Amino acid sequence: MIAIIDYGLGNIKNVQRAVKHLGYDVILTDKQSEIEAADIIILPGVGHFKDAMQAIEQRGLKAILKNITDKPIIGICLGMQLLFEWSAEGNVDGLKFLPGNIVPIQTPYPVPHLGWNNLISDHPQLTRDVYFVHSYQAQMSEHVVAYADYGTQVPAIVQYKHYIGIQFHPEKSGAYGLTILNQALKGGFLNDQTLASN
Template identity: 45%
Template structure:
């Protein structure tokens, strides 16, 4: 069972429809016990980083998400949800994030139009489970004005937009997509299937303990 975190700032409906399309078991929730009972977590997000962190704090979800990470359950952050996984953001003000990934969120510094919105090529930087079944150079759908300034070793895929933008990041059981898999057609559905596979693998590993 995958828990889609509902904190009032996510593209919940489209993520829900995508998981339904691929046949994944899921629940939309902000309940601590339901999240901890799940086998994996998706953290969506649309809006401003500081507001999102405030809401997560108000709903006692920061500690829950950190506990999920510590347990080893797979976590996938999407768009703003990915950015929240990092240590800090400069959006609007200096703001602490969840700290599940090393790095900071910074404003795109490009001469191109901001936000970076539309389809862009995703190039493979290194292998990781969410690349399974994907062709290097597949096109995915972005909508964002900020990017992750993070260590190269956690960057698994990049896109060019006047600069190199980390599109896929991962460290251990924590995964992030700056783009929207749920809006990226069959490529996005494959990515979500891959995450579903990671979740099932983790679940099976727990049953054998």
């Protein structure tokens, strides 16, 4: 069972449909018992970092997520950014699961980073277009699995311990986006240079 965290913000229904399409059982929940019973947890998100952290804390989800150390937690879009230590968007701490901060995209190109952009990665199949919508980004680090070039290097997929972050919208990136989401659900990108098939 996959639990998608419902904290009142984000593209929750679209992510739910994508996960169901891949053949998984999935629930939307903010209940501790259901989150702890799930095999995989997805933290989605669209919107403002500070608002999201306030919603997470008000529902008691921060403490619940911090106690989960033995199963994958996958953050998507804003959900990926929430996994980091701090964000300049609202000058507020994140969940502190991933080392590093969230900062404004510094680029000569228009912001937000909106639309299709190519992934760059040592993984031979992580090199195609996916769909982005964001104005802030994670900092580059050794935990970046794939990034996009937008006048600057924009981390697109990160993996650290049992945490996986996906900055783009896999549910809006066609069949290829679903393949990447499926690989994240199967354990991520560090141990296999070939993406799992659907």
